[in-house]
Amino acid sequence: xxxxxxxxxxxxxxxxxxxxxxxxxxxxxxxxxxxxxxxxxxxxxxxxxxxxxxxxxxxxxxxxxxxxxxxxxxxxxxxxxxxxxxxxxxxxxxxxxxxxxxxxxxxxxxxxxxxxxxxxxxxxxxxxxxxxxxxxxxxxxxxxxxxxxxxxxxxxxxxxxxxxxxxxxxxxxxxxxxxxxxxxxxxxxxxxxxxxxxxxxxxxxxxxxxxxxxxxxxxxxxxxxxxxxxxxxxxxxxxxxxxxxxxxxxxxxxxxxxxxxxxxxxxxxxxxxxxxxxxxxxxxxxxxxxxxxxxxxxxxxxxxxxxxxx
Numbered sequence: 400x401x402x403x404x405x406x407x408x409x410x411x412x413x414x415x416x417x418x419x420x421x422x423x424x425x426x427x428x429x430x431x432x433x434x435x436x437x438x439x440x441x442x443x444x445x446x447x448x449x450x451x452x453x454x455x456x457x458x459x460x461x462x463x464x465x466x467x468x469x470x471x472x473x474x475x476x477x478x479x480x481x482x483x484x485x486x487x488x489x490x491x492x493x494x495x496x497x498x499x500x501x502x503x504x505x506x507x508x509x510x511x512x513x514x515x516x517x518x519x520x521x522x523x524x525x526x527x528x529x530x531x532x533x534x535x536x537x538x539x540x541x542x543x544x545x546x547x548x549x550x551x552x553x554x555x556x557x558x559x560x561x562x563x564x565x566x567x568x569x570x571x572x573x574x575x576x577x578x579x580x581x582x583x584x585x586x587x588x589x590x591x592x593x594x595x596x597x598x599x600x601x602x603x604x605x606x607x608x609x610x611x612x613x614x615x616x617x618x619x620x621x622x623x624x625x626x627x628x629x630x631x632x633x634x635x636x637x638x639x640x641x642x643x644x645x646x647x648x649x650x651x652x653x654x655x656x657x658x659x660x661x662x663x664x665x666x667x668x669x670x671x672x673x674x675x676x677x678x679x680x681x682x683x684x685x686x687x688x689x690x691x692x693x694x695x696x697x698x699x700x701x702x703x704x705x706x707x708x709x
Contacts (some may be wrong), residue, residue, distance in 0.1 A: 421514035431632030440706015454518030493623035519605035540566035541576035575615035633665035
């Protein structure tokens with residue numbers, strides 16, 4: 400057991416550092432961006448190191464690669480990197496965090512682009528809330544003032560926290576904190592090597608070090624923040640309808656999520672496109688829940704004229 404633990408710690412330490420570049424996509428008429436790719440792993444790869452290299456989270460990789468050992472995939476293993484996304488349908492001038500997806504989207508309409516980051520969220524019992532709020536402040540080198548509830552939890556385990564943890568390597572907020580008009584909740588960095596794409600926090604939202612630095616320099620006070628929980632998303636790429644399905648969060652049980660709302664809303668957004676949906680493929684995606692958007696268009700039946708078209 401000690402030998403296995405030492406090996407896992409070495410693998411975490413060997414994770415290649417992120418380079419601070421978000422997955423960035425142009426905002427066009429399409430609602431589906433990016434593409435999934437398959438790579439062959441190296442001996443030293445783990446899902447943590449692959450996540451840092453490709454900008455994806457731990458759970459995203461486990462969903463897309465059932466049966467692959469996340470800590471020791473092995474040399475030459477085929478691993479899907481799930482970097483195709485259905486953009487959330489919420490406000491395109493906001494930050495949108497989808498808890499079910501473990502992913503944050505930062506829409507920058509003035510640049511004509513969207514940036515997206517994997518995140519860590521609140522664990523069971525300390526859930527990150529579904530809500531609408533806004534950014535109030537971006538704070539570099541934030542001190543951490545542990546709430547009394549967290550100090551009691553740590554004290555019960557023999558870990559006595561100070562009243563204030565100053566900036567530095569022992570500060571769990573990392574180098575930046577994006578404060579919200581939601582008392583007790585932040586979007587912040589981390590001093591941990593693992594945890595991105597996992598349920599690890601007391602409700603706050605964690606970004607990897609280079610990611611929070613980029614996000615902190617691009618987000619502005621007053622920006623709306625919408626926290627949603629949508630395990631199913633549907634959207635358009637050209638005249639094709641795509642469906643993306645994730646497992647529900649643990650507290651919502653294991654029942655398959657209902658795709659009808661997402662599909663119905665997507666169809667309503669493009670009423671000039673009349674398509675037959677491949678319901679057999681929809682059922683398969685509900686079983687897989689692998690988080691990779693797939694085309695569920697059986698065929699385009701008709702394209703109706705839009706306003707202004709001849």
